[in-house]
Amino acid sequence: MPFYLEIIICVSLLTGGAFLLIGSYGLVRLPDIYMRLHSPTKASTLGITGVLVASMIFQSHLKGFLSIQELLITLFLLITAPVAANMIAKTALHFRTKPIDKTQGQELMETIRDRKSTKPPHTPR
């Protein structure tokens, strides 16, 4: 394997790994469930993509033809991650899980839970 390919693979593996680590670290670090949701939906998409790009280049080199099935995994991840996050948020709201005190717009939570319509005071419609 040529040296420059090794470098590209290493860089994408390391970036991917770093983002995945940050994503998991966020789960431990952030204070409430609504904030914790952000770290796996975002920080980890780029992490997985980095790892998959590395795999794609490595496999393409190994097999001698372009291997693009990894792109499918990224695509499926992009489709499923928001849905999972949405379901978790819904469940948390349904059980009236308390957010941390400084959360803005807490008065909205009951409205959101009941899926009612709202009219915030300063929004032009």
Next chain:
Amino acid sequence: MKLFPMPFHSLLLFVVWLLLNNSISAGHIVLATFFAITIPWLVTGMRDEHPKILKPWLAIRYVLMVMKDILTANVEVALLIVGPVKKLKPGFVAIPIDVDSDLGITILASTVSLTPGTVSAEVSKDRAWLYVHSLHLENEAELIESVKQRYERPIKEIFGC
């Protein structure tokens, strides 16, 4: 009975099957053709009507724009996570939406979840409001404006609703 009730989905199934197996050998092509014909034939009865994509080029541009936003979102959120947690100002926001098809709302909500700082939590029953949770909410009006301008407008144009 049509041979291809959903031609686009048939093509998609065909390509995805070949990609999953990472091969274009004759056997897999036969199998992919089989799936591309039978699966749409089986599921066509339980399909809801979705609005058609009226502007395919705009749709492609939208996908590329979202990908770019996902990249920046990842970096932004990573920085927020590593940075001081005490300074974060989370908040719930109600965003008025005008898109009214199921598909449009789904795409808008998913995009909002994947892009900077926001996760969509719920849609009101009358489909007039999208409720999102923001990790770091500085300016509510600005957030609403950016979602409406950046994501909702192209979606409305793409589906023409």
